[in-house]
Every structure is written in C-alpha cells, then in structure tokens.
Amino acid sequence: MTSQTTGLKGRSELGVALLLGAAGVMVFLDANGLVTPYSKSDPVGPKTVPFIVAGLLVVCAVLLAINVLRGGKGEAEGGEDVDLTHPADWKTILPLAGAFVANILLIDWAGWVISGTVLFWGSVLALGSRRYIRDGLISVALSLLTFYGFYLGLGIALPAGLLEGIL
Amino acid sequence: MDVWSSLMDGFATALTPMNFLYAVIGVILGTAVGVLPGLGPAMTVALLLPVTYALEPTSAFIMFAGIYYGGMYGGSTTSILLNTPGESSSVVTAIEGNKMAKAGRAAQALATAAIGSFVAGTIGTALLAVCAPIVVKFAVSLGAPSYFAIMVLALLAVTAVLGSSRLRGFASLGLGLAIGLVGMDSVTGQRRLTFGQPLLADGLDIVVVAVAIFAVGEALWVAAHLRRTPMHIIPVGQPWMGKKDWQRSWKPWLRGTVFGFPFGALPAGGAEIPTFLSYVTEKRLTKHPEEFGKGAIEGVAGPEAANNAAAAGTLTPMLALGLPTNATAAVMLAAFTSYGIQPGPQLFASEGPLVWALIASLFIGNLLLLLINLPLAPLWAKLLQLPRPYLYAGILFFATLGAYSVNLQAFDLVILLVLGALGFMMRRFGLPVLPLILGVILGPRIEGQLRKTLQLSAGDPAGLFSEPIAVGIYVIIGLILLWPFAYKLFRRTRPARTPLVPANSGAADYSD
Numbered sequence: 001m002t003s004q005t006t007g008l009k010g011r012s013e014l015g016v017a018l019l020l021g022a023a024g025v026m027v028f029l030d031a032n033g034l035v036t037p038y039s040k041s042d043p044v045g046p047k048t049v050p051f052i053v054a055g056l057l058v059v060c061a062v063l064l065a066i067n068v069l070r071g072g073k074g075e076a077e078g079g080e081d082v083d084l085t086h087p088a089d090w091k092t093i094l095p096l097a098g099a100f101v102a103n104i105l106l107i108d109w110a111g112w113v114i115s116g117t118v119l120f121w122g123s124v125l126a127l128g129s130r131r132y133i134r135d136g137l138i139s140v141a142l143s144l145l146t147f148y149g150f151y152l153g154l155g156i157a158l159p160a161g162l163l164e165g166i167l
Numbered sequence: 168m169d170v171w172s173s174l175m176d177g178f179a180t181a182l183t184p185m186n187f188l189y190a191v192i193g194v195i196l197g198t199a200v201g202v203l204p205g206l207g208p209a210m211t212v213a214l215l216l217p218v219t220y221a222l223e224p225t226s227a228f229i230m231f232a233g234i235y236y237g238g239m240y241g242g243s244t245t246s247i248l249l250n251t252p253g254e255s256s257s258v259v260t261a262i263e264g265n266k267m268a269k270a271g272r273a274a275q276a277l278a279t280a281a282i283g284s285f286v287a288g289t290i291g292t293a294l295l296a297v298c299a300p301i302v303v304k305f306a307v308s309l310g311a312p313s314y315f316a317i318m319v320l321a322l323l324a325v326t327a328v329l330g331s332s333r334l335r336g337f338a339s340l341g342l343g344l345a346i347g348l349v350g351m352d353s354v355t356g357q358r359r360l361t362f363g364q365p366l367l368a369d370g371l372d373i374v375v376v377a378v379a380i381f382a383v384g385e386a387l388w389v390a391a392h393l394r395r396t397p398m399h400i401i402p403v404g405q406p407w408m409g410k411k412d413w414q415r416s417w418k419p420w421l422r423g424t425v426f427g428f429p430f431g432a433l434p435a436g437g438a439e440i441p442t443f444l445s446y447v448t449e450k451r452l453t454k455h456p457e458e459f460g461k462g463a464i465e466g467v468a469g470p471e472a473a474n475n476a477a478a479a480g481t482l483t484p485m486l487a488l489g490l491p492t493n494a495t496a497a498v499m500l501a502a503f504t505s506y507g508i509q510p511g512p513q514l515f516a517s518e519g520p521l522v523w524a525l526i527a528s529l530f531i532g533n534l535l536l537l538l539i540n541l542p543l544a545p546l547w548a549k550l551l552q553l554p555r556p557y558l559y560a561g562i563l564f565f566a567t568l569g570a571y572s573v574n575l576q577a578f579d580l581v582i583l584l585v586l587g588a589l590g591f592m593m594r595r596f597g598l599p600v601l602p603l604i605l606g607v608i609l610g611p612r613i614e615g616q617l618r619k620t621l622q623l624s625a626g627d628p629a630g631l632f633s634e635p636i637a638v639g640i641y642v643i644i645g646l647i648l649l650w651p652f653a654y655k656l657f658r659r660t661r662p663a664r665t666p667l668v669p670a671n672s673g674a675a676d677y678s679d
Contacts, residue, residue: 016596020338027345030360039355043626044618046352049610050359053344060338067334074335074597079385081204081555083394088595092390096563097584103567104580112571119567123560127390138557146568154221156572 013074017065024057095126111161116143174296177523181531186229189222190528193230194535197237202244202547203558208478209494209604210381211238214562216374216502217569224506225524231502232528235495236288236536239478243280243471244547248273248401256438256474259446263459263466268401270462277544278406279416279464280471281537286417287424287472288533291479294428295486296526299515302487306512311623312633314488315616316640318609320647321434321490326602327647339598342589343606346371353611354618366578373501375570376607379583380600381494382566384590386559391591393555403548406541416468419449423472431480437493438477445469479529486510486522489612497604 031050039045076084099122106115120139129135147167150156160167180186196218200211215234219227246257247264260280267276309317326336349360350370361367408416426441426448449465450456459466484490489511491497503510508518515522540547570583593600624630632638 013596016338016592016598019592020341023342023345027348027360034357034359036355036357040625041622042354042618043621044614046355046357046359049344049614049617050348053341053348053610056337057341057345060334060341063334064338072332074595075331076597077388077594079204079389081389081394081559082392084392086392088391089393090391092393093387096387096390100563100567100580100584104577104584107571107580108577112568116564116568120560120564123563124556127393127556127559128395129554129556142561142564150568150572154218154572156217156221156575158568158572159575 011068013068014065016074017061017068020057020064021061024054024061027057028054092126092128096123099123099126107161108159109161111163111167112158113140113143113147113163113167114161116146170296170300173519173523174527176520177525177527178530180225180520180524181229181528186226186524186528187531189226189230190233190531191535191539193233194237194532194539195233197234198241198244198536198540198543198547199237199550201238201241202550203241203553203562204245204249204551206238206385206562207242207381207494208235208238209377209498210385211241212495212498212502213374213377213381214565214569216498216505217572219502220505220572224508225521227502227506228521228525229528231499232525233532233535235478235499236284236475236529236532238495239475240281240284240536240540241547243284243474244277244544245551247276247280247467248403248548248551256442256477258439259442259470260467260474262446263463266460266462267464267467268403268462272462272464273401273403274406275408275412275464276462276467277403278408278541279412279468281406281540281544282408283416283420283423283468283472284475285533285537286420287427287474287476288479288536289530290421290424291428291431291476292526292529292533295479295483295529298432298483299487299526302483303512303515306488309512309636310634311616311619312631312637313640315613315620315631316637316644317434317488317490318613318616320640320644321484321492322602322605322609322613323644324434324647325437325492325605332597333651335596335598336602339593339600340602340606342598343603344610346376346586346603347607347610353615366576370611371582371607372570372573372579373498373608374505374573375579375582376586377498377501377604378566378570379586380590380593380603382562383583383587384594384600386562386566387587387591388594389555389559393559401548403545406544412464415455415464418452419445419465419469420472422448423469423474424476426469427473427476427478428480431477431492432483434484434490434492438474441473441477442470445473482529486514486525487512489514491605491608494601494604497608500608 027050031047031054034047036045036047078084099119102122103115103119106118117139120142121136124135147158150158181190196215197211200206200214201208212234219230222230243257243260246261247268250261250265264276264280267273322340326340327333349367351358351368358368423445426445427438430441431438446466446469449469450459453459453463453465455463481493481496484492485496485500489500489509491500500510567580567583570579573579620630624633
C-alpha cells in the first residue's frame with residue numbers, strides 16, 4: 001500500500017489523462033445519442049468524426065497514463081516572468097479567478113464601468129500590488145476609457161448597467 | 168489581371184489617407200503589445216482582433232497587416248533585452264541577441280533585427296505576391312479528397328514534428344478537435360456537444376477560444392509562478408549600426424530569408440526550424456567564430472530575417488489554400504471568417520481587391536515598422552518595465568473586454584474562464600497549445616471535406632484516394648508518423664554506432 005501511495009505522489013499529471021478520457025467518453029456518448037437516418041447525400045453523417053475524435057482522446061488518455069506511470073513528465077512552460085522554482089501559488093490564483101467571476105456576475109447588471117473596475121482592481125491586488133488608492137484610480141480610469149473608447153471609436157455599446165443615464 | 172497591376176491597385180487602396188492611418192495605428196499597437204513580456208504575436212493578434220470589428224473588412228485587414236509585423240518585431244525586442252523569449256521562433260535570436268545586449272551592444276542588436284526584419288519581410292512579401300497566385304492556380308484543380316489530405320497533413324505535421332512530446336501534442340489536438348465539434352452540424356443541423364444549451368448552438372467563437380487559451384491561460388499561469396525578484400533590464404539608446412556591422416549583417420539577412428520563406432510556406436512550417444538552420448549556418452560561415460556565444464551580430468541578423476521571412480511564407484498557404492500553419496495564421500484565419508470571408512483558392516477571384524490591399528499593406532507595414540521602431544526603441548524598452556501586477560491584470564482586463572465585445576453576452580466570459588483554466592493546465596503539464604488551436608479551426612473544415620469526398624464517391628472509402636495528389640500526401644503522412652519507429656529500428660539494428668552518441672540522447676526524446 002505504501003509503495004502505491006508514494007507511486008501516486010507527484011503524479012498529478014494522471015489527472016490530465018483522466019480529463020482526456022472523460023472528454024473522450026463525453027464526445028462518444030454525445031455523438032451516440034444523435035438520431036440520424038442514413039442518407040445517401042451524406043454517407044459520413046454527423047457521428048463519424050466525433051467517434052474518431054473520441055477514439056483519439058481515449059487512446060491519448062491511456063497512453064498518457066502509461067507514460068506518466070513509467071515516469072514520463074510534461075515539461076512546464078517557462079517564460080519571462082515565470083519562476084518555476086516555487087510551486088503554484090494558489091493565494092494569487094484564487095483571488096484572481098474571484099475577480100474574474102465577479103466581473104461575469106456584475107457585467108450585465110452593474111455595467112462594464114463597475115464590473116471592469118472590480119476586475120482590474122481585484123486582479124492587481126491579487127497579483128501583489130499594495131497601492132490601493134492609485135490602483136483604484138487607474139482601474140476606474142481604464143474602465144471609463146474603454147467604455148467611451150468602444151462606444152465612440154468602435155460603435156460598440158458596452159452595458160452601462162446601474163450607471164445608465166449618468167454615462 | 169497580372170500580379171503587378173493587381174498589386175498596384177492594392178497599393179492604391181492601402182495608401183488612401185484613412186487606410187494608411189489604420190496601418191500606422193496597427194504597427195504601433197502591434198509593437199506595443201508585442202513588446203510586453205508574455206505576449207507573442209499570436210496573442211497580440213487575438214487580443215487586438217476586437218479593435219478591428221467596427222471597421223470595414225479592407226481597413227480591418229490593413230490594420231491587421233500592421234499588427235502582424237508589429238507583434239513579430241515587438242517579440243524580438245523582448246527576447247534581445249530580456250533573454251527569455253515569449254515565442255519559440257525567437258528563441259534563437261535570444262541566444263546571441265541577449266549576449267550582445269549584455270556586452271553593451273543592444274543598440275546594434277536591435278538595429279540589425281529591425282533592418283533584417285525589414286529586408287526579409289519585404290523579400291518574403293514579394294515572394295508571397297508571386298507565389299500565392301501560382302499556388303491558387305494549382306489549388307483550383309484540387310478536389311475535396313486532396314484538400315482533405317492536405318489538411319490532415321497540416322494537422323499531423325504540426326502535432327508530430329513540433330514540440331518535444333508527440334503524445335502530448337496529440338492529446339492537445341484531440342481536445343482542439345472536440346472543441347471544434349461544439350455546435351450545430353453544418354450538414355444535418357444536429358446539435359453536437361451543446362448539452363441543451365442554446366447559446367452553444369452556433370459553436371464556440373474562435374476569438375473567445377484563442378483569447379482564452381493564449382491570454383487568459385498565460386496570465387493565470389504566470390500569476391501562479393510570478394517571479395518576485397525584479398528582473399534586470401538592459402537600458403538602450405537609439406539603435407544604430409556601424410559600417411562593420413552592416414558588412415557583417417547583410418549576407419546573414421539574405422541567407423536567413425532563403426531559409427525562412429519556404430519553411431513558412433510548408434504545411435508543417437513554422438519558424439523554429441529555419442531560425443535554427445540559419446543560426447547554424449552563420450556560425451559555420453562567420454569570419455568571427457570566436458564571437459559566437461558571446462554576442463555575434465550574425466547570430467541575430469540571420470535568425471531574425473529567417474523568422475520574418477517565415478512569417479511572410481506562412482501567409483501563402485493561409486491565403487491561397489485557407490490553411491493556417493502557425494498560431495498567428497490560425498487567428499488571422501478566424502478573423503477572415505468572422506468577416507464572412509473564406510480564404511482559399513476562390514478568395515483571389517472573389518475578394519481580389521481585398522487580398523491585394525492586404526499584401527500591399529504588408530509592404531507598407533514593413534516599412535513603417537522600420538521608420539517607427541528605430542526611433543521609438545527606447546520607449547518600447549521602457550514598456551518592459553511595466554510593473555507585473557499591472558501587466559497581467561491588464562491582459563485579463565483586455566482579454567475580457569475583447570471576448571465580451573464579440574457577442575456582448577456574459578456567457579462567453581464563462582467559456583473564457585473555463586478554457587483559460589484549460590490553457591493553464593496545458594502549460595502546467597507541457598501540452599503544446601498550437602495543435603489545439605489548429606484543431607479547433609481545421610477540425611470542422613476537415614470534416615466538411617471528408618463528407619464532400621464520400622458524398623461524391625457515394626460512400627465508397629476508395630473516393631479518398633481518387634486524386635493522385637491525395638495519394639502522394641498520404642505517403643508523406645505515413646512517413647511522418649512512422650519515422651520515429653523506423654529510427655528506433657535503425658538504432659537497434661546498428662548498435663555499433665552507440666559509442667559515438669550517448670545511448671539515449673536522441674531517440675528517447677521522441678519515444679514518449
């Protein structure tokens with residue numbers, strides 16, 4: 001038992017295999033549920049390609065699982081601002097995702113100027129800036145600028161929401 | 168109409184004051200966004216797509232041409248001044264470029280990159296103008312079976328040849344193809360993978376997918392591993408080159424162009440191989456071998472030229488066959504489709520003026536790049552110092568704005584977040600992004616050609632082999648897929664060679 005638990009440790013990549021497999025099964029079930037009479041003008045039908053894609057995904061899932069169990073590893077992507085020496089920093093990611101979700105919930109009701117401000121301010125704070133006032137002012141300015149920029153420059157009316165009539 | 172007069176008409180369209188202004192805006196925006204660390208040309212184009220939505224197609228594509236080359240140039244500036252390139256095609260430039268910058272020759276490195284990009288881009292665009300109509304003439308004779316084969320080749324080649332793990336490439340391709348399936352089937356009207364959600368019936372907007380995978384995925388990934396120590400950025404003055412630098416640069420520029428264009432134009436193209444070939448060639452031919460590894464100007468001039476010539480080459484199959492071979496071309500193809508324009512052999516006939524205006528503006532964009540970027544280089548270098556919280560919050564902010572403005576529905580933002588998380592996971596576990604994007608874009612097209620082929624042959628699979636070109640391409644596909652196995656077999660039967668090479672140096676990298 002102990003050897004198996006240590007065997008699974010650090011193998012989070014198996015989750016990728018699981019995801020691929022699940023996606024494959026989902027594509028298969030979805031295509032299988034389609035009802036199509038055979039038609040001469042379309043011998044391939046809408047099911048064939050999904051079946052092939054599902055097969056590809058499942059095969060990749062199995063091969064990836066084998067590869068990972070044998071010690072294979074996907075190489076995490078480096079970059080200018082990426083420091084791979086420390087593990088994923090969930091204290092940054094979760095608030096960041098939170099700001100993103102807040103924007104989704106607010107955008108239609110409160111309007112872009114408010115939701116965009118929340119998004120930018122929240123993201124900057126999550127990423128570690130601590131100049132609250134300056135960041136807030138920049139957020140408001142960016143949201144207002146893009147709102148009017150899109151409206152006047154591109155003819156795209158972003159939702160005004162709560163501020164309807166003021167903007 | 169012959170090439171020359173069409174091109175002149177193109178210039179006439181592109182040089183009207185308004186269109187010229189759009190080209191200038193495109194180059195400046197493209198460079199500004201491309202310089203930002205973490206933003207490669209593909210992401211630059213995807214993020215700036217919405218800006219072009221309000222314009223009419225011709226102006227939009229003129230602006231696009233500027234963004235395209237601007238983004239390319241911006242990326243090389245980053246790799247010279249920071250050493251960690253944002254895009255695989257500028258990896259080679261960074262090798263010598265950053266060494267030059269550290270040795271106090273940043274100005275010369277930036278200058279040879281800018282002028283080399285201009286030379287290669289101009290020659291490459293000229294070759295594009297000459298080659299594209301020839302490819303079109305050839306392409307018109309191709310039927311559905313050949314198209315099917317070419318597209319399969321492009322997908323498999325990109326998946327199997329590039330990247331370090333084939334298996335992970337194919338996994339990424341599978342995910343992309345699955346995303347491409349979402350929506351109404353074009354032939355029967357059946358809804359696939361929509362889960363009863365009416366907003367999914369039209370399929371996922373490719374702009375949303377691209378922005379999610381490139382921009383949101385990248386921002387989340389960097390946020391998780393943000394470097395907390397400030398980076399050292401080399402200060403730069405006005406780029407300039409001495410007489411000796413010119414003498415050492417002009418030949419590498421031309422040789423780089425020769426490497427770059429054909430590789431860019433091939434279905435498995437990309438700029439990685441030609442930039443590398445150019446680097447190796449310059450290293451062999453140089454009269455200053457002692458400088459290589461310490462900042463040799465040839466090592467910047469050649470690869471940068473190859474990179475830009477490949478970028479022009481990529482547009483040949485994109486325009487003439489509707490076949491994107493790198494991420495940037497894939498996003499551009501998406502832009503074409505969003506205007507209701509289908510790239511492919513018919514494009515030159517149906518939208519001739521637009522295509523030639525686009526090609527003409529590539530020439531103009533190239534020249535503008537040189538005129539704008541040489542004086543503005545110190546300013547671009549300042550952009551590199553943008554505090555990271557603002558940079559990545561800004562990427563998320565503009566990604567959201569871009570994705571939302573396509574359809575003005577909050578649902579797209581949910582997709583943006585979900586696919587952004589997918590992009591994060593792919594970066595974490597080394598799944599390459601390119602096969603996914605190409606799968607999303609080419610998947611539905613491949614399916615269309617497959618169904619057309621079998622419709623013509625009344626369901627007989629032999630119809631797939633009914634054109635000689637298709638058969639030839641299947642042979643190439645077979646070779647690409649079987650190559651690693653053949654290579655292994657070869658190694659096994661010739662064990663005598665192993666003392667020369669460490670036992671598991673080459674083959675093992677490809678075997679997983």
